[in-house]
Amino acid sequence: MLTAPTPAKIESIVHGRIRAVLAERAVEVGTLSGADKLSATLGLSSLDLAFLVADLEAELGVDPFAKLVSITSVRSVEDLVRAYQLAFFPELQRRGEDDAVAAGVKRAQARRARRERR
Amino acid sequence: MPQTRKVALVSGGSRGLGAELVSGFLDRRYGVATLSRTKTPFITDMLRARKRGHFHWGAVDGRDHEALRAFVKDVGERLGRIDVLVNNAGIAVEGILSTMRTSDIVEAVEVNLTAALVLAQACSRLMLRQGSGCIVNISSVNAIRGHSGVAVYSATKAALDGMTRSLARELGPRKIRVNSVAPGYFESDMVSDMTEEQKQRIARRTPLGRLAQIGEVANAVHFLTSDQASFITGQTLVVDGGITC
Numbered sequence: 001m002l003t004a005p006t007p008a009k010i011e012s013i014v015h016g017r018i019r020a021v022l023a024e025r026a027v028e029v030g031t032l033s034g035a036d037k038l039s040a041t042l043g044l045s046s047l048d049l050a051f052l053v054a055d056l057e058a059e060l061g062v063d064p065f066a067k068l069v070s071i072t073s074v075r076s077v078e079d080l081v082r083a084y085q086l087a088f089f090p091e092l093q094r095r096g097e098d099d100a101v102a103a104g105v106k107r108a109q110a111r112r113a114r115r116e117r118r
Numbered sequence: 119m120p121q122t123r124k125v126a127l128v129s130g131g132s133r134g135l136g137a138e139l140v141s142g143f144l145d146r147r148y149g150v151a152t153l154s155r156t157k158t159p160f161i162t163d164m165l166r167a168r169k170r171g172h173f174h175w176g177a178v179d180g181r182d183h184e185a186l187r188a189f190v191k192d193v194g195e196r197l198g199r200i201d202v203l204v205n206n207a208g209i210a211v212e213g214i215l216s217t218m219r220t221s222d223i224v225e226a227v228e229v230n231l232t233a234a235l236v237l238a239q240a241c242s243r244l245m246l247r248q249g250s251g252c253i254v255n256i257s258s259v260n261a262i263r264g265h266s267g268v269a270v271y272s273a274t275k276a277a278l279d280g281m282t283r284s285l286a287r288e289l290g291p292r293k294i295r296v297n298s299v300a301p302g303y304f305e306s307d308m309v310s311d312m313t314e315e316q317k318q319r320i321a322r323r324t325p326l327g328r329l330a331q332i333g334e335v336a337n338a339v340h341f342l343t344s345d346q347a348s349f350i351t352g353q354t355l356v357v358d359g360g361i362t363c
Contacts, residue, residue, distance in 0.1 A: 047288065054246045054247050058247060
Protein backbone atom coordinates (compact mmCIF):
# COMPACT_ATOMS: atom_id res chain seq x y z
CA MET A 1 0.00 0.00 0.00
CA LEU A 2 1.66 3.22 -1.16
CA THR A 3 -0.19 5.85 0.84
CA ALA A 4 -1.07 5.62 4.51
CA PRO A 5 -4.67 4.53 4.98
CA THR A 6 -6.90 6.52 7.32
CA PRO A 7 -7.48 5.17 10.85
CA ALA A 8 -11.04 4.34 9.82
CA LYS A 9 -9.80 2.45 6.76
CA ILE A 10 -7.34 0.50 8.93
CA GLU A 11 -10.18 -0.45 11.27
CA SER A 12 -12.25 -1.58 8.32
CA ILE A 13 -9.39 -3.69 6.90
CA VAL A 14 -8.63 -5.33 10.26
CA HIS A 15 -12.31 -6.08 10.84
CA GLY A 16 -12.54 -7.51 7.32
CA ARG A 17 -9.61 -9.85 7.91
CA ILE A 18 -10.98 -11.03 11.23
CA ARG A 19 -14.30 -11.76 9.54
CA ALA A 20 -12.48 -13.71 6.82
CA VAL A 21 -10.77 -15.91 9.42
CA LEU A 22 -14.06 -16.47 11.23
CA ALA A 23 -15.79 -17.27 7.94
CA GLU A 24 -13.10 -19.86 7.21
CA ARG A 25 -14.07 -21.42 10.54
CA ALA A 26 -17.76 -21.19 9.59
CA VAL A 27 -18.30 -18.95 12.62
CA GLU A 28 -21.10 -16.47 12.12
CA VAL A 29 -20.62 -13.13 13.78
CA GLY A 30 -23.01 -10.20 13.67
CA THR A 31 -21.44 -6.84 14.29
CA LEU A 32 -17.81 -6.89 15.35
CA SER A 33 -17.27 -4.78 18.44
CA GLY A 34 -13.95 -3.26 19.48
CA ALA A 35 -14.44 -4.79 22.91
CA ASP A 36 -14.79 -8.34 21.53
CA LYS A 37 -12.02 -10.50 22.91
CA LEU A 38 -10.15 -12.24 20.11
CA SER A 39 -9.81 -15.46 22.06
CA ALA A 40 -12.60 -15.52 24.65
CA THR A 41 -15.37 -14.00 22.52
CA LEU A 42 -14.40 -14.86 18.95
CA GLY A 43 -12.54 -18.09 19.64
CA LEU A 44 -9.41 -17.21 17.70
CA SER A 45 -6.28 -19.21 18.56
CA SER A 46 -2.77 -17.78 18.77
CA LEU A 47 -2.09 -19.41 15.39
CA ASP A 48 -5.14 -17.64 13.94
CA LEU A 49 -3.68 -14.41 15.27
CA ALA A 50 -0.32 -15.22 13.65
CA PHE A 51 -2.16 -15.84 10.38
CA LEU A 52 -4.00 -12.52 10.77
CA VAL A 53 -0.72 -10.67 11.37
CA ALA A 54 0.88 -12.26 8.28
CA ASP A 55 -2.18 -11.44 6.23
CA LEU A 56 -2.38 -7.85 7.44
CA GLU A 57 1.34 -7.34 6.80
CA ALA A 58 0.76 -8.41 3.20
CA GLU A 59 -2.17 -6.00 2.86
CA LEU A 60 -0.91 -3.03 4.85
CA GLY A 61 2.84 -3.51 4.41
CA VAL A 62 3.60 -3.12 8.11
CA ASP A 63 4.12 -5.39 11.08
CA PRO A 64 3.55 -3.46 14.30
CA PHE A 65 4.58 -6.51 16.33
CA ALA A 66 8.13 -6.61 14.99
CA LYS A 67 9.21 -3.82 17.34
CA LEU A 68 6.44 -1.37 18.17
CA VAL A 69 3.85 -3.40 20.07
CA SER A 70 4.00 -6.67 21.98
CA ILE A 71 1.63 -9.26 20.58
CA THR A 72 0.85 -10.37 24.15
CA SER A 73 -0.78 -6.98 24.79
CA VAL A 74 -3.38 -7.66 22.11
CA ARG A 75 -6.53 -9.07 23.66
CA SER A 76 -9.41 -7.40 21.86
CA VAL A 77 -10.40 -6.37 18.36
CA GLU A 78 -9.76 -2.78 19.39
CA ASP A 79 -6.20 -3.66 20.57
CA LEU A 80 -5.45 -5.16 17.17
CA VAL A 81 -6.88 -2.21 15.28
CA ARG A 82 -4.95 0.21 17.46
CA ALA A 83 -1.65 -1.63 16.91
CA TYR A 84 -1.97 -1.06 13.16
CA GLN A 85 -3.15 2.51 13.59
CA LEU A 86 -0.06 3.16 15.75
CA ALA A 87 2.18 1.75 13.03
CA PHE A 88 0.92 4.43 10.64
CA PHE A 89 0.22 7.20 13.14
CA PRO A 90 2.77 7.10 15.99
CA GLU A 91 1.35 10.39 17.25
CA LEU A 92 -1.68 8.40 18.46
CA GLN A 93 0.64 6.79 21.01
CA ARG A 94 1.79 10.21 22.25
CA ARG A 95 -1.79 11.43 22.32
CA GLY A 96 -2.75 8.35 24.31
CA GLU A 97 0.15 8.95 26.69
CA ASP A 98 -0.87 12.60 27.08
CA ASP A 99 -4.42 11.50 27.79
CA ALA A 100 -3.16 9.05 30.39
CA VAL A 101 -1.05 11.75 32.06
CA ALA A 102 -4.01 14.16 32.04
CA ALA A 103 -6.23 11.48 33.59
CA GLY A 104 -3.57 10.82 36.26
CA VAL A 105 -3.34 14.52 37.11
CA LYS A 106 -7.12 14.69 37.34
CA ARG A 107 -7.21 11.70 39.70
CA ALA A 108 -4.49 13.25 41.90
CA GLN A 109 -6.37 16.55 42.06
CA ALA A 110 -9.55 14.73 43.09
CA ARG A 111 -7.69 12.84 45.83
CA ARG A 112 -6.20 16.13 47.12
CA ALA A 113 -9.65 17.79 47.11
CA ARG A 114 -11.11 14.85 49.08
CA ARG A 115 -8.29 15.09 51.67
CA GLU A 116 -8.84 18.85 52.05
CA ARG A 117 -12.58 18.34 52.55
CA ARG A 118 -11.93 15.92 55.43
CA MET B 119 7.64 -13.26 -12.57
CA PRO B 120 4.51 -15.46 -12.48
CA GLN B 121 5.65 -18.56 -10.63
CA THR B 122 3.82 -21.79 -11.27
CA ARG B 123 6.65 -23.83 -9.84
CA LYS B 124 7.00 -24.62 -6.17
CA VAL B 125 9.70 -22.54 -4.53
CA ALA B 126 12.45 -23.71 -2.18
CA LEU B 127 14.67 -21.47 -0.11
CA VAL B 128 17.93 -23.12 0.93
CA SER B 129 20.23 -21.29 3.31
CA GLY B 130 23.94 -21.77 2.71
CA GLY B 131 23.49 -23.05 -0.84
CA SER B 132 26.83 -21.96 -2.22
CA ARG B 133 28.73 -25.17 -1.47
CA GLY B 134 28.54 -28.66 0.00
CA LEU B 135 25.14 -30.06 0.96
CA GLY B 136 23.47 -26.70 0.29
CA ALA B 137 24.72 -26.65 -3.32
CA GLU B 138 23.62 -30.26 -3.75
CA LEU B 139 20.14 -29.31 -2.51
CA VAL B 140 19.96 -26.28 -4.80
CA SER B 141 20.76 -28.48 -7.81
CA GLY B 142 18.32 -31.14 -6.65
CA PHE B 143 15.43 -28.73 -6.23
CA LEU B 144 16.14 -27.14 -9.62
CA ASP B 145 16.18 -30.62 -11.20
CA ARG B 146 12.79 -31.22 -9.55
CA ARG B 147 11.50 -28.09 -11.28
CA TYR B 148 11.37 -25.89 -8.21
CA GLY B 149 12.15 -22.21 -8.27
CA VAL B 150 15.13 -21.93 -5.92
CA ALA B 151 16.50 -19.12 -3.80
CA THR B 152 19.63 -19.36 -1.75
CA LEU B 153 21.75 -17.11 0.38
CA SER B 154 25.36 -17.22 1.38
CA ARG B 155 28.00 -14.81 2.50
CA THR B 156 30.03 -15.10 -0.67
CA LYS B 157 29.48 -15.97 -4.30
CA THR B 158 31.21 -19.26 -5.08
CA PRO B 159 31.93 -20.66 -8.57
CA PHE B 160 28.85 -22.88 -8.09
CA ILE B 161 26.62 -19.84 -7.64
CA THR B 162 28.18 -18.10 -10.62
CA ASP B 163 27.53 -21.19 -12.75
CA MET B 164 23.93 -21.44 -11.55
CA LEU B 165 23.24 -17.79 -12.27
CA ARG B 166 24.69 -18.21 -15.75
CA ALA B 167 23.08 -21.52 -16.60
CA ARG B 168 19.60 -21.28 -15.16
CA LYS B 169 16.74 -19.46 -16.81
CA ARG B 170 16.24 -16.06 -15.31
CA GLY B 171 13.61 -16.17 -12.60
CA HIS B 172 14.04 -19.79 -11.54
CA PHE B 173 17.16 -19.22 -9.48
CA HIS B 174 17.91 -16.38 -7.14
CA TRP B 175 20.96 -15.82 -4.97
CA GLY B 176 21.56 -13.20 -2.31
CA ALA B 177 24.73 -12.22 -0.46
CA VAL B 178 23.53 -12.38 3.14
CA ASP B 179 25.40 -12.85 6.38
CA GLY B 180 23.39 -15.17 8.63
CA ARG B 181 24.17 -12.96 11.62
CA ASP B 182 22.28 -10.06 10.05
CA HIS B 183 18.67 -10.68 11.07
CA GLU B 184 17.22 -7.74 9.15
CA ALA B 185 19.03 -8.87 5.99
CA LEU B 186 17.61 -12.39 6.45
CA ARG B 187 14.07 -11.01 6.75
CA ALA B 188 14.59 -8.71 3.76
CA PHE B 189 15.86 -11.67 1.71
CA VAL B 190 12.76 -13.74 2.49
CA LYS B 191 10.53 -10.79 1.59
CA ASP B 192 12.42 -10.33 -1.66
CA VAL B 193 12.10 -14.02 -2.52
CA GLY B 194 8.36 -13.89 -1.81
CA GLU B 195 8.00 -10.96 -4.17
CA ARG B 196 10.26 -12.34 -6.92
CA LEU B 197 9.10 -15.93 -6.92
CA GLY B 198 5.58 -15.43 -5.57
CA ARG B 199 5.66 -17.97 -2.75
CA ILE B 200 7.87 -20.15 -0.57
CA ASP B 201 6.91 -23.81 -0.28
CA VAL B 202 10.08 -25.19 1.26
CA LEU B 203 12.66 -23.79 3.64
CA VAL B 204 15.83 -25.78 4.27
CA ASN B 205 17.85 -24.39 7.15
CA ASN B 206 21.17 -25.71 5.97
CA ALA B 207 23.63 -22.90 6.66
CA GLY B 208 25.96 -23.69 9.48
CA ILE B 209 29.50 -23.44 10.67
CA ALA B 210 31.56 -26.15 12.27
CA VAL B 211 33.04 -25.01 15.53
CA GLU B 212 35.41 -27.37 17.25
CA GLY B 213 37.48 -27.23 20.38
CA ILE B 214 37.35 -27.89 24.08
CA LEU B 215 34.70 -25.60 25.52
CA SER B 216 36.79 -24.40 28.46
CA THR B 217 39.39 -22.94 26.12
CA MET B 218 37.09 -21.63 23.44
CA ARG B 219 36.72 -17.91 22.73
CA THR B 220 33.32 -16.58 23.75
CA SER B 221 33.04 -14.79 20.42
CA ASP B 222 33.30 -18.16 18.62
CA ILE B 223 30.49 -19.56 20.77
CA VAL B 224 28.28 -16.56 20.05
CA GLU B 225 28.99 -16.73 16.32
CA ALA B 226 28.11 -20.44 16.16
CA VAL B 227 24.81 -19.85 17.98
CA GLU B 228 24.02 -16.89 15.72
CA VAL B 229 24.74 -18.71 12.45
CA ASN B 230 23.59 -22.24 13.31
CA LEU B 231 20.57 -21.45 15.45
CA THR B 232 19.38 -17.84 15.50
CA ALA B 233 19.53 -17.48 11.72
CA ALA B 234 17.47 -20.65 11.36
CA LEU B 235 14.85 -19.32 13.77
CA VAL B 236 14.66 -15.99 11.98
CA LEU B 237 14.31 -17.68 8.58
CA ALA B 238 11.66 -20.06 9.92
CA GLN B 239 9.78 -17.12 11.40
CA ALA B 240 9.87 -15.10 8.18
CA CYS B 241 9.06 -18.03 5.88
CA SER B 242 6.31 -19.40 8.10
CA ARG B 243 4.42 -16.14 7.67
CA LEU B 244 4.22 -16.75 3.94
CA MET B 245 3.40 -20.41 4.52
CA LEU B 246 0.59 -19.50 6.94
CA ARG B 247 -1.00 -17.39 4.23
CA GLN B 248 -0.53 -20.15 1.66
CA GLY B 249 -1.96 -22.75 4.04
CA SER B 250 0.90 -25.12 3.26
CA GLY B 251 4.66 -25.43 3.52
CA CYS B 252 7.54 -27.53 4.63
CA ILE B 253 10.58 -26.71 6.75
CA VAL B 254 13.62 -28.96 7.09
CA ASN B 255 16.36 -28.20 9.58
CA ILE B 256 19.75 -29.74 8.90
CA SER B 257 20.79 -31.13 12.25
CA SER B 258 23.60 -33.57 12.96
CA VAL B 259 24.36 -36.86 14.68
CA ASN B 260 26.20 -34.64 17.14
CA ALA B 261 22.76 -33.55 18.38
CA ILE B 262 22.06 -37.18 19.30
CA ARG B 263 25.40 -38.51 20.55
CA GLY B 264 27.97 -36.63 22.60
CA HIS B 265 31.46 -36.19 21.25
CA SER B 266 34.39 -34.40 22.83
CA GLY B 267 35.25 -31.09 21.21
CA VAL B 268 31.87 -30.30 19.68
CA ALA B 269 29.84 -29.09 22.67
CA VAL B 270 28.85 -25.82 21.03
CA TYR B 271 28.08 -27.39 17.65
CA SER B 272 26.07 -30.15 19.40
CA ALA B 273 24.16 -27.58 21.42
CA THR B 274 23.12 -25.62 18.32
CA LYS B 275 22.07 -28.75 16.44
CA ALA B 276 20.13 -30.23 19.37
CA ALA B 277 18.39 -26.87 19.69
CA LEU B 278 17.37 -27.11 16.03
CA ASP B 279 15.78 -30.48 16.75
CA GLY B 280 13.88 -28.94 19.65
CA MET B 281 12.69 -26.20 17.33
CA THR B 282 11.60 -28.85 14.84
CA ARG B 283 9.36 -30.62 17.36
CA SER B 284 7.74 -27.52 18.82
CA LEU B 285 7.28 -25.75 15.50
CA ALA B 286 5.72 -28.90 14.04
CA ARG B 287 3.04 -28.72 16.73
CA GLU B 288 2.64 -24.97 16.29
CA LEU B 289 2.26 -24.97 12.51
CA GLY B 290 0.69 -28.38 11.92
CA PRO B 291 -2.88 -27.07 12.09
CA ARG B 292 -2.09 -24.88 9.07
CA LYS B 293 -0.66 -27.85 7.11
CA ILE B 294 2.96 -26.80 7.50
CA ARG B 295 5.31 -29.69 8.21
CA VAL B 296 8.61 -29.31 10.07
CA ASN B 297 11.31 -31.98 10.25
CA SER B 298 15.03 -32.40 10.82
CA VAL B 299 17.61 -34.38 8.91
CA ALA B 300 20.56 -35.43 11.04
CA PRO B 301 23.45 -36.49 8.83
CA GLY B 302 26.40 -38.46 10.05
CA TYR B 303 29.75 -37.92 8.42
CA PHE B 304 29.54 -37.40 4.68
CA GLU B 305 32.02 -36.41 2.01
CA SER B 306 32.06 -32.61 2.14
CA ASP B 307 34.12 -29.58 3.05
CA MET B 308 33.33 -30.31 6.69
CA VAL B 309 35.40 -33.52 6.67
CA SER B 310 38.04 -32.25 4.27
CA ASP B 311 40.37 -31.49 7.19
CA MET B 312 40.21 -35.09 8.45
CA THR B 313 43.05 -37.43 7.73
CA GLU B 314 42.38 -40.58 5.74
CA GLU B 315 42.98 -42.55 8.93
CA GLN B 316 40.29 -40.58 10.78
CA LYS B 317 37.81 -41.19 7.97
CA GLN B 318 38.63 -44.91 7.99
CA ARG B 319 38.08 -45.04 11.74
CA ILE B 320 34.60 -43.53 11.28
CA ALA B 321 33.88 -45.97 8.46
CA ARG B 322 34.86 -48.91 10.70
CA ARG B 323 32.40 -47.72 13.40
CA THR B 324 29.60 -47.33 10.85
CA PRO B 325 27.46 -50.44 10.28
CA LEU B 326 27.28 -49.67 6.54
CA GLY B 327 31.09 -49.42 6.53
CA ARG B 328 31.59 -46.05 4.86
CA LEU B 329 30.90 -42.32 4.97
CA ALA B 330 27.75 -41.11 3.23
CA GLN B 331 27.76 -39.61 -0.22
CA ILE B 332 26.41 -36.09 -0.16
CA GLY B 333 23.52 -37.08 -2.45
CA GLU B 334 22.35 -39.65 0.09
CA VAL B 335 21.85 -36.89 2.64
CA ALA B 336 20.16 -34.62 0.09
CA ASN B 337 17.79 -37.48 -0.84
CA ALA B 338 16.48 -37.52 2.73
CA VAL B 339 15.69 -33.82 2.48
CA HIS B 340 13.96 -34.27 -0.88
CA PHE B 341 11.93 -37.14 0.58
CA LEU B 342 10.78 -35.06 3.55
CA THR B 343 9.82 -32.14 1.31
CA SER B 344 7.91 -34.38 -1.10
CA ASP B 345 4.28 -35.46 -0.98
CA GLN B 346 5.52 -38.93 -0.08
CA ALA B 347 6.22 -37.55 3.39
CA SER B 348 2.85 -35.81 3.67
CA PHE B 349 2.07 -37.32 7.09
CA ILE B 350 5.52 -36.88 8.61
CA THR B 351 6.17 -33.91 10.87
CA GLY B 352 8.14 -33.16 14.02
CA GLN B 353 10.65 -35.92 13.30
CA THR B 354 14.41 -36.17 13.04
CA LEU B 355 15.50 -38.46 10.22
CA VAL B 356 18.98 -39.74 10.98
CA VAL B 357 21.09 -40.42 7.88
CA ASP B 358 24.28 -41.88 9.31
CA GLY B 359 24.74 -45.40 7.99
CA GLY B 360 23.73 -46.66 11.42
CA ILE B 361 26.52 -45.08 13.46
CA THR B 362 24.12 -43.96 16.21
CA CYS B 363 21.98 -47.09 16.30
